[in-house]
Amino acid sequence: MKPTASGQLDHDALYRAQHGRVRSLCRLLLADPHEAEEVCHEVFVKLFEQRAAPPAPERWLTRVAVNACRDRRRAGWWRRWRERGKELVEAEHAARGPTPEEAALGLEERQRIWRVFRRLSARQQEVFALRQLEGWSTDEVAETLGLSSGSVKRHLFRATHQLRAVLKGTP
Amino acid sequence: MTPCLTERTLMLLQAGEGSAEERAHLRACPRCAARHRALEDDLGVIADALRAGPPRGAAHPRLRWRAVGALAATVALAVGAAWLGRGAPVAQPGGGGDVSALVEDLAGTLFATSEVTAAGEQSDEAAAFDEDDELALLFEGP
Numbered sequence: 201m202k203p204t205a206s207g208q209l210d211h212d213a214l215y216r217a218q219h220g221r222v223r224s225l226c227r228l229l230l231a232d233p234h235e236a237e238e239v240c241h242e243v244f245v246k247l248f249e250q251r252a253a254p255p256a257p258e259r260w261l262t263r264v265a266v267n268a269c270r271d272r273r274r275a276g277w278w279r280r281w282r283e284r285g286k287e288l289v290e291a292e293h294a295a296r297g298p299t300p301e302e303a304a305l306g307l308e309e310r311q312r313i314w315r316v317f318r319r320l321s322a323r324q325q326e327v328f329a330l331r332q333l334e335g336w337s338t339d340e341v342a343e344t345l346g347l348s349s350g351s352v353k354r355h356l357f358r359a360t361h362q363l364r365a366v367l368k369g370t371p
Numbered sequence: 372m373t374p375c376l377t378e379r380t381l382m383l384l385q386a387g388e389g390s391a392e393e394r395a396h397l398r399a400c401p402r403c404a405a406r407h408r409a410l411e412d413d414l415g416v417i418a419d420a421l422r423a424g425p426p427r428g429a430a431h432p433r434l435r436w437r438a439v440g441a442l443a444a445t446v447a448l449a450v451g452a453a454w455l456g457r458g459a460p461v462a463q464p465g466g467g468g469d470v471s472a473l474v475e476d477l478a479g480t481l482f483a484t485s486e487v488t489a490a491g492e493q494s495d496e497a498a499a500f501d502e503d504d505e506l507a508l509l510f511e512g513p
Contacts, residue, residue: 224422231425306420313420331386333418338386356386357379363417364410 211248214257219244221334222265228329229269231318239268262334263344266326273322312366323347324359331356376403381410 222243226236243265247257254260317325323345330341331352342352373396376384383389384397385407397403 227424228421307426309416310420310423310426313417314425317421329421332414333421338388353383353386353388357382360382360414361378364413367413367416 214247214261215244218258218261222261225262225265225329225334226269228333229266229322229325230272231314235272239265239272242268259340259344262330266330266345270322270326309367313363316362316366320359320362321355323351324355327352327355328359328363332360375400376406378406381407385410385414 219240223236223240226239226243227233230236230239243261246264247261317328320328326345327341327347330336330344331338336344338349338352338356341347342349345352347355373392376393376396380389380393381397381403384393397407
């Protein structure tokens with residue numbers, strides 16, 4: 201997504217192209233559909249407030265989303281305590297519709313993967329999401345998260361190691 | 372041939388990192404190649420699971436906090452009930468209906484306890500005597 205010739209952002213086009221991706225990332229990092237929607241909304245409000253186009257709008261959106269999710273996790277403990285809890289419902293998150301057989305076979309494994317993912321540190325979650333799910337390079341992840349390349353590799357290794365242990369049956 | 376690759380190196384290679392020497396080993400060593408394929412398969416399964424979203428039962432931390440809160444509240448209620456009920460009389464079938472007497476007895480017990488606390492000098496024997504006395508009075512009935 202590139203800015204217009206005048207250097208102005210095409211907000212609508214960017215929103216259409218990136219909203220789904222940013223929302224998925226927020227859901228992954230927050231595991232709460234309502235909070236993810238709120239944060240996603242905040243991110244695009246910040247984007248709309250930008251008059252000049254950021255150098256790389258997609259990266260800019262991702263960085264703002266990751267930071268907003270981190271802020272939300274830090275500040276949200278009292279909200280989580282106060283507000284009603286809501287068990288995560290599969291239908292609200294499903295990106296594709298698995299067959300009943302797939303659902304039956306994969307549900308338990310998916311639950312275990314998600315439990316381990318939730319137990320990873322925030323940094324490990326962010327690095328794993330950007331590197332393995334978004335397909336970013338190590339250097340891009342490092343620059344976006346403000347980490348060294350070595351730290352990204354370390355977080356990625358630990359996250360991958362713990363997540364793979366689920367599949368081996370030794371979480 | 373160089374020694375087989377560590378798990379960490381395999382992950383780095385999968386992430387597009389690693390040295391030329393390590394890549395050469397990966398091409399030449401069937402064992403490491405198989406481990407590398409297994410790693411890619413596992414990462415594919417993990418990525419699919421995460422992209423599909425959290426299933427029911429993958430409890431959010433807030434639910435765990437709610438469970439802890441509910442447990443703490445239950446324990447607090449149980450302790451409070453036990454503390455309040457330690458001197459309460461047992462309701463008698465024939466003498467029921469005299470709620471005011473029950474409340475008076477309970478208030479008397481609490482009041483006596485406050486006095487003991489305030490005085491701070493009353494012996495355990497005296498306290499035990501008072502409790503026995505109270506119980507005797509309670510079971511005498513109207």
